[in-house]
Amino acid sequence: MMLPRHYNAQSGVTMVVVGQPACASFRDGTVLMRCPHCHADISTTTSFETGTCAYLWCIGLCLIGCDMGCCLLPFCCDACKDVVHSCPNCNQVISRYSRM
Template sequence: MPMQMICPYCGNYIITVTSPVPGLLTWLLCTGLFVFGCFLGCCFLPFCMNSLMDVSHSCPVCQRELLHHRRL
């Protein structure tokens, strides 16, 4: 969920922009699926699901990353 805050870099009162970023959980699930027999591209399924990815919060004004929420 986007957050309201004051950007520590540009000083504006903003609502953060969120974007999904592959993290440790995504890579572990991909590796696990590959090891258990999903060779034909099914192992990349975790990269298509936003609920399994980390979330990066950034400022819409200065484009700097403010927070990084990790699933693991």
């Protein structure tokens, strides 16, 4: 029996405030960090943008016959969208979390 994925054993929540965005785990939630643009200690604001995942869901739903409007659902569902993290202080985009 084969497992489809191998999970990283180090999947604990990191509580360290990081200075480099590449080290932070940007996902759906806000991230405590120092803004690389204005160097303020911030909690990122998140917004959702349609990404590759939503398009793939749309195509997938069309392929299984949900082409009467259901295929547009991924574009209305935040869970299928990419997450954009930005700084509330200077409004610069810090990172994007792609679900792909």
